[in-house]
Amino acid sequence: MAAPPSPAGAVQLPSSSSPALKFEVLAQCGRARAARMTLPHYVCETPMFMPVGTQGSVKGLTSQQLEELGCQVVLGNTYHLENRPGSELVAEMGGLHSFINWPRGMLTDSGGFQMVSLLHLADITEEGVTFQSPTDGRRMLLTPEHSIQVQNRLGADIIMALDDVVPSTAADDARFEEATHRTTRWIDRCIAAHGRPTEQNLFAIVQGGLDERLRDISLKGLVERDTPGYAVGGLAGGEDKRSFVKVVSQCTAGLPDGKPRYVMGIGYPLDIVICSALGADMYDSVYPTRTARFGVALVPEGMLKLKNAQFAADYRPLDEECGCMVCRRYTRAFLHPLAAKGLPFATNLISYHNIAYMMRLSRQIREAIKEQRYPEFVREYVARQFPAGDYPEWVVEGCRLAGIELSSSGSGGTAAADGTGGSAAVGSGGGVAAAAAAAAADGSRQGGAAADGAG
Amino acid sequence: MRRRQRAAAGGGGSGRRQAVAHLGGLAAGACIPLITAMFTVSYSDGDARSGELSTPSGAVSTPGLLVYTHRGGSMNLTPDLLEPLRAAGLQGLQLDALQFLNQPTPAVVQGGGGGRKFMALDGPGTVLVATGRDPAIYEYAGAMRQATNEWASVTTPTGAATVTPERYVEAVAALHPDVWVALSDDIPSDSRTDRAAKSVDRTAAWLAACLAAAAQQPGLAAAAAWAAVQGGQYLHERQRYAEAVAGQPGVSGYVLGGLGTGESPEQRQQIVQAVLQRLPAGAPRMLSSVGTPEEVLEAVAQGIDLFDTAYLLDVTNGGYALAFPLSPEADQAEQQAQQQPGAAAGAAAGAAAGTLQAAAGVAAGEAPADACGRDDSKLNLWALAYRTDKRPLLPGCTCFACANHTRAYVHHLLQTHEMTAQVLLEVHNTHHYLQFFREIRTAIAAGRFAAFRDWFLQRRQRWLVSEGGEQ
Numbered sequence: 044m045a046a047p048p049s050p051a052g053a054v055q056l057p058s059s060s061s062p063a064l065k066f067e068v069l070a071q072c073g074r075a076r077a078a079r080m081t082l083p084h085y086v087c088e089t090p091m092f093m094p095v096g097t098q099g100s101v102k103g104l105t106s107q108q109l110e111e112l113g114c115q116v117v118l119g120n121t122y123h124l125e126n127r128p129g130s131e132l133v134a135e136m137g138g139l140h141s142f143i144n145w146p147r148g149m150l151t152d153s154g155g156f157q158m159v160s161l162l163h164l165a166d167i168t169e170e171g172v173t174f175q176s177p178t179d180g181r182r183m184l185l186t187p188e189h190s191i192q193v194q195n196r197l198g199a200d201i202i203m204a205l206d207d208v209v210p211s212t213a214a215d216d217a218r219f220e221e222a223t224h225r226t227t228r229w230i231d232r233c234i235a236a237h238g239r240p241t242e243q244n245l246f247a248i249v250q251g252g253l254d255e256r257l258r259d260i261s262l263k264g265l266v267e268r269d270t271p272g273y274a275v276g277g278l279a280g281g282e283d284k285r286s287f288v289k290v291v292s293q294c295t296a297g298l299p300d301g302k303p304r305y306v307m308g309i310g311y312p313l314d315i316v317i318c319s320a321l322g323a324d325m326y327d328s329v330y331p332t333r334t335a336r337f338g339v340a341l342v343p344e345g346m347l348k349l350k351n352a353q354f355a356a357d358y359r360p361l362d363e364e365c366g367c368m369v370c371r372r373y374t375r376a377f378l379h380p381l382a383a384k385g386l387p388f389a390t391n392l393i394s395y396h397n398i399a400y401m402m403r404l405s406r407q408i409r410e411a412i413k414e415q416r417y418p419e420f421v422r423e424y425v426a427r428q429f430p431a432g433d434y435p436e437w438v439v440e441g442c443r444l445a446g447i448e449l450s451s452s453g454s455g456g457t458a459a460a461d462g463t464g465g466s467a468a469v470g471s472g473g474g475v476a477a478a479a480a481a482a483a484a485d486g487s488r489q490g491g492a493a494a495d496g497a498g
Numbered sequence: 499m500r501r502r503q504r505a506a507a508g509g510g511g512s513g514r515r516q517a518v519a520h521l522g523g524l525a526a527g528a529c530i531p532l533i534t535a536m537f538t539v540s541y542s543d544g545d546a547r548s549g550e551l552s553t554p555s556g557a558v559s560t561p562g563l564l565v566y567t568h569r570g571g572s573m574n575l576t577p578d579l580l581e582p583l584r585a586a587g588l589q590g591l592q593l594d595a596l597q598f599l600n601q602p603t604p605a606v607v608q609g610g611g612g613g614r615k616f617m618a619l620d621g622p623g624t625v626l627v628a629t630g631r632d633p634a635i636y637e638y639a640g641a642m643r644q645a646t647n648e649w650a651s652v653t654t655p656t657g658a659a660t661v662t663p664e665r666y667v668e669a670v671a672a673l674h675p676d677v678w679v680a681l682s683d684d685i686p687s688d689s690r691t692d693r694a695a696k697s698v699d700r701t702a703a704w705l706a707a708c709l710a711a712a713a714q715q716p717g718l719a720a721a722a723a724w725a726a727v728q729g730g731q732y733l734h735e736r737q738r739y740a741e742a743v744a745g746q747p748g749v750s751g752y753v754l755g756g757l758g759t760g761e762s763p764e765q766r767q768q769i770v771q772a773v774l775q776r777l778p779a780g781a782p783r784m785l786s787s788v789g790t791p792e793e794v795l796e797a798v799a800q801g802i803d804l805f806d807t808a809y810l811l812d813v814t815n816g817g818y819a820l821a822f823p824l825s826p827e828a829d830q831a832e833q834q835a836q837q838q839p840g841a842a843a844g845a846a847a848g849a850a851a852g853t854l855q856a857a858a859g860v861a862a863g864e865a866p867a868d869a870c871g872r873d874d875s876k877l878n879l880w881a882l883a884y885r886t887d888k889r890p891l892l893p894g895c896t897c898f899a900c901a902n903h904t905r906a907y908v909h910h911l912l913q914t915h916e917m918t919a920q921v922l923l924e925v926h927n928t929h930h931y932l933q934f935f936r937e938i939r940t941a942i943a944a945g946r947f948a949a950f951r952d953w954f955l956q957r958r959q960r961w962l963v964s965e966g967g968e969q
Contacts (some may be wrong), residue, residue, distance in 0.1 A: 100911055100918040108578070128885065128910045136906055144902050171849060298690035314917055356606050368578055376610055381569055384655065388571035395576060428540040449504055 060273035062241040063200070066303050070413040073446045074295070074322040077225070077412040080303055082200040082232060083242055084140060087115040089324035090408050092401040093150060094332065099143045101411065103391040112367075112395070116148035116200070118327050121193050122157045122185065126176055130196035138198030146192040146197035149199035150327070153190045153207040153233075153348040155248065156308070159280060167207065169225065184193065189390035191245070195238045203274060204233040206248040211280035219252035226250040234268060247307060248276035249294050253286040262297040272303040279308035279328070284437035288317060292444040295322040312341060312404055316424050317438060319408050320445035332395035336390045338382035341400040345354045345428050349375060349382040349393070353374050353394035367399035418447040425449060487497050508888060509567040525582060528965040530833060535677055535722030537782040545774075545801040551782055553676035554720050554961070555614075556589060557621035558852035560770055561942075563935045564592040564627050565928060566634065566811055569655060570617035573936075574920045575928075579898060583925070586897065587932035590625035592806035594632040595678070596652050597669045599659060604672035612717060627806070628675035629725045629753065630666065630726065631684060633787040634808035636759055638686050647700055651690035657717070663707035671715035678718065679753050679784075680708040682726035687761035694730035698739045698758075701728045706757035707902075711746045724751035724784070730763055733772045751782040753937075754802075754934045758787040763796070770800050791822065791934060792876065792951055792958075798938055810931055814923045817854065817912045819891040820930040824937045826953045843874075874958055879923070884909040891922075900914030 054368065057076075058067040065081040080087045082424040093116040094101045096302055101109060101117065109117060119139055135140040150313060157174060158165050171186030187205040194202035204228065207222035209215070230247050237245050247265040251257030265273065275294040278287055289305055297320075298304050304325045309315060310328020318326065331341060338350040342362040347354065360370035361378070369392045381389030411420035425438055433447055442449045509921060537560075541551035558564070565572070565588060572580050580588070598607055602616075610616035619626060630652075637653040645651045649660040661669075666681040683700040685693055699836045703838040705725050712718045725743045729735030743749060754773055757766055758813070782803045789807025797805070813820060871881030877891065890900035891908065899908075899922040911919035941950035 052667055066927075096908075099907070100916045103574075103917040103921065105579070105898075105902070105921060107898075108576070123914075128906075129912050132886060137890065137906070142904075142907060142910075143722075144907070158928060193919040355602070356609060358610050368576070372577060375608055375617070376602065376606055377570065377616055377618075383570065383601075384569075387573070387574045387920065388568070388576075388611065391574065391576055391917070391921070392571075462888075 049366075059271075059299070061244060061266050061299035063301075064244045064271045065222070066272070068301070068429055070415070072412045072415050072417040073320065075408075075412045075417045076322060077409045078303070078324060080324075082148045082244070084149065085115055087148055088409055090315070090319040090412075091115055091325055091326060091405045092310070092331075093118055093327040094398055094401070095327055095329045096143065097329070098127065101394070102336070102399070103387065104142055104332075106444070108395060109145070109398070110147065112398050113406075114147065114398065115440045117145055117195060118324075119143075119149060119199060120198065121151050121190055121203075121219045122152075122154035122161075122174065122183075124151070124197060125154075125183065125185075125193050126178065130193040134196040136199070138360070140198060144215035146203070148196075150201040151194045151197050151199040151207040152307075153194065153203040153248075154185045155190075155203070155208045155276065158208045161212050162210065165291050169228075171461050173184060179350075181214050187229040188236040188328070191233050191236040192238070195243065198239075199243065201246055201272065202237075203229050203243060203494070204270075206230075206250050206276055207465075208250065208277055209252060211277055212251075213253060216254070219254060219257055223251045223257040223261050226261060230265060230268055230270075234270070244271040245498075246272040246274050246303075246466050248274040249298070250308070251290075253290060253443045255289075255293060258290060258293055259297070260292060266299060270302075272305065273298045274305040274307050274325075275323070276307050278306065279310075279314075283433065285440055287314075288321070288437050288441035288444060291318050291323060292321045292441070305358065310401075310415070312401070313425070313428060313438065315404065316408065317441040317445070318422055319412075319472060320421055320442065320447055322445075331355050331401050335393035335397045336385065338385065338390075338393065340378075340393050341397045343424075343427055344430075347375065349379050352379075353378040361393075361396050362400065365399060365403065367396050369393070369396040370413070393464055421445075421447050422449060422484065499647060501854060510662070511796070530544070537751065537780065539780065541945075543942045543945050544945040546798050546801070546942050546947045548939045549741055549800060549803070550591075551625070551677075551804070553625050553722070554623050555676050556623050558590040558804070559587070559936075561798045561935060561938050562590060562804055563587075563789075563808045563932060564590040564625075564784075564804060565932075566806065566808055567593055568618070568632075569597045572611070572924065573930075574917070574924045577924055578957070579734055579921065581621060582898060583932065584623060585929055586929045586935045588928070589623065590804075593626055593628045593673055593675065595628045595630055595666060595673060596632065596654050596659075596661065598669045598673060599654055599661060599665065601656050604668045604673075607669075608673035608717075615674075625677070626673065626675040627784075627804075628670045628673050628678040628784060629806060630679055630681050630756065631786055632808075632813050633758075633789070633806050636686075636787065638684075638759075640685065645700065647703065648850070650681055650683060650704070663704045664711045667708050667711035667718070671712070671717040673719055674717050676781055677722045677724060677751065679714075679724045679726050679786075680705045680749075682725070682728050682755050684728065684731055684756050686759040687731045687756060687765065688759075691730075691732055694728075694732045694735045697728045697730065698735050701726065701739065702742055704742065705746070712800065712931065722750045723748055724753055725749045725784075726755035726757050726786070727773050728751040728757060729769075731765055731769065733768060736769055736773050740773045744777055751784065752777050753784045753786050755786055757785065763793075767796065767800065770797060770802065776803050792955065793939070794935075795939045795954055798942075799947070800952055807877050810924070810927045814852050814920055815881045816878075817919070818876040818878055818927075819908070819923055820875065821872065821877050821892045821925050822934075822954075822957070824930075824933050826950070829953070829957060833908065842867070874960075879905060879908045879919075880912050881909075891926050892930065895926065897926045899926040899929075 056068040063083050068076045068078045078089045095118040132144050133139050166173040171184050174183050190205040200431055207225040209218050209222045231359040247270040249261045251261040284488045297303050305325035306318050306323045308325040310330030315326050340347040340361040354375040360372055393442045411417045535553045537551050539547045541548040549560050574702035607616050614620045639651040639653045639658050643651045649662045652661050663681050670678045681704045683697040685697045727739050729739050784804035785797050785802045786806055789805045789809040805809050823832055871878050884905040887905035908922055941947045
């Protein structure tokens with residue numbers, strides 16, 4: 044448990060050591076912290092974004108490209124992998140790392156999220172969840188024991204407890220109450236079922252919807268169990284963003300300082316910046332790659348909707364500050380017609396860039412924290428996304444909770460309603476943008492396949 | 499019969515055929531000041547020949563494969579995956595100029611520094627050949643809207659369009675290609691004789707118009723212009739055009755167009771033969787949109803030098819990995835390994851007693867399952883036979899996919915509709931096919947192309963015979 048003294052020599056920085064995980068906070072800046080997390084397969088630096096390879100690949104990219112891009116941990120999804128190809132087969136192939144040839148860290152989600160994404164195919168009881176397979180209709184009973192057993196076979200560095208997840212937009216207080224307590228009951232079953240505690244780290248997941256009281260109950264129950272790390276679940280499901288930052292703030296404050304904190308399903312760059320300010324360490328989402336397949340590139344100003352005709356003769360790289368392979372070689376003008384058609388070549392390139400962007404953002408966050416200038420970083424980041432100073436209320440609120448004052452650089456920093464996070468589309472101007480948005484919405488419907496729905 | 503001919507520019511060729519199609523020689527007095535694409539035949543073996551097309555951007559060894567591109571990119575491969583294929587023999591890319599008439603327009607491409615830079619194909623050693631046909635789709639736009647003497651009716655990614663020679667050359671010039679093929683009135687091989695005659699007349703007129711337009715394009719100053727030979731299935735029309743264009747100033751190479759459109763292999767062979775007889779022997783000849791291994795071998799035997807084809811696209815999209823042996827020696831080794839599975843597997847598994855038998859049992863049990871998932875030239879990675887197959891797509895292959903991933907992984911990616919499946923398959927298939935072309939060149943240089951071709955064709959028959967014989 045002993046942490047090395049901080050550079051100042053005065054403060055003992057938090058740390059923890061579990062049989063298969065060592066977490067050492069390297070620097071703190073307000074509530075934000077940068078840490079080193081040693082996993083069986085990789086030594087990671089947090090805060091970090093983890094791309095999602097739902098079914099064993101981050102769509103369109105190779106494992107080797109993810110390595111080049113500096114990814115530290117890749118997600119896999121228990122429910123989908125158990126369906127196809129099956130965890131026994133993966134075990135026979137030497138585990139998930141070997142099956143997909145990924146040498147660094149891996150994390151598998153428990154299948155809990157599919158209670159949201161595949162709710163129409165799920166039947167939830169105290170014993171577990173019965174899913175009907177979206178591909179062939181077979182039924183699978185996912186109990187806490189089964190989920191852990193499957194994850195033991197997949198062999199990821201971090202495995203997640205099966206939690207009872209309720210869509211955060213549900214208006215059913217009784218269901219949230221039930222799910223909160225059930226999640227705590229299930230963590231004991233998960234811990235008891237965990238067969239590889241010296242090789243894999245079981246993270247508990249805080250539930251409780253948007254209710255402060257329930258979150259508190261969940262936090263208390265789970266912290267008592269002393270798992271190697273913790274996740275905040277049940278968010279990023281379309282809830283209003285003010286509630287979202289409040290819950291994140293409450294949970295990061297209630298979780299042990301010396302252990303990793305993972306906010307599940309977070310992938311909008313701005314969300315990551317704010318959550319990191321609140322002391323979170325890990326994030327995952329399909330957003331960067333999914334939005335790439337809709338022709339959207341992530342940039343410091345927000346995003347570029349490349350289908351928009353305004354890029355037809357724009358010879359700048361996607362992001363002038365990005366040195367990735369795509370930005371070094373290609374222009375927006377080149378990618379525009381290809382993205383508009385959704386060609387795999389183009390979507391692979393944009394996915395590549397978007398992951399590069401997320402990796403760079405994570406690195407910048409870590410550096411700013413280590414250099415004790417995270418508040419400045421946040422202020423600059425937000426100002427760039429909202430050059431008019433019209434900061435969304437939730438951003439202001441999130442920063443306030445993190446102790447960061449947002450100087451309202453523009454006029455009245457009043458509240459554009461809840462933004463979707465980084466929605467400052469560089470590419471949205473006038474009527475053309477409406478068409479592009481319509482095209483993007485069209486893409487969303489096509490892309491909303493269940494198999495895609497990790498988060 | 500083998501002879502080695504080393505042709506030097508302007509060297510002592512007598513008569514109209516020179517081994518080097520050096521335009522400067524043919525186009526004496528023409529207004530083209532700078533000709534840089536040069537073709538040299540180094541080896542002949544029967545009618546097959548091997549040589550090199552050199553251009554300002556690099557050289558393509560012939561017989562060679564121009565790798566298919568769609569709107570400036572490969573189908574699935576980011577440049578970090580495409581460029582290492584140079585080691586396997588990637589030298590040239592085919593671009594369909596009709597994909598650059600709009601979205602992007604020639605002006606946009608030009609504004610981005612020209613196609614080479616715009617499409618990031620400006621690395622050293624990449625030869626770009628711009629043609630007027632997409633090998634992957636033959637949508638005969640003329641069926642909907644007949645071409646006129648002024649314009650061709652074509653299919654572009656944004657729909658049907660008409661294109662004049664001038665507009666076509668504008669699109670070509672923006673691409674900054676090393677070689678470009680003039681616009682032709684491309685008709686399917688079942689067109690009627692009067693349509694074929696019209697096609698020949700128009701193609702001749704459009705060639706002249708294209709050359710005139712190209713002379714005004716600085717971007718094409720260093721590019722070689724090639725003519726597409728049309729004429730449908732009618733040998734006399736094909737010959738008429740071939741004769742007309744054979745000595746045309748400003749033309750340094752030829753493309754056999756309008757093929758792969760429903761003609762029989764025998765018909766195609768006759769057409770190729772009739773045309774090649776009338777073209778300068780020293781000029782490069784390309785066969786467009788035809789390109790399975792057998793078709794390539796047949797055409798090479800007749801003296802074709804370059805191919806563009808969507809074969810790899812079809813194979814990749816079907817979930818197949820090319821797996822045919824590249825030489826008779828490799829074939830023999832493979833057969834021996836199949837006949838004595840125990841020996842091979844046992845050697846790998848170690849010499850412990852019992853292991854040998856177990857390994858042999860596994861191998862024997864594996865053979866029929868494996869057979870379900872493959873034919874003699876490719877693996878069908880969709881097949882359940884590969885669910886737990888830890889081998890690379892093709893053992894011994896050095897491509898990125900084979901060096902890093904297993905059949906089981908590719909099978910899983912296909913089953914789950916993951917896009918990375920096509921990425922890995924396209925890498926492997928392109929790598930393998932480029933190696934196949936390299937073997938063809940080696941065989942010609944060694945004067946054993948006929949044997950190589952016979953081996954390959956008989957190999958396919960052997961498969962059918964042995965399967966039938968056993969059951």
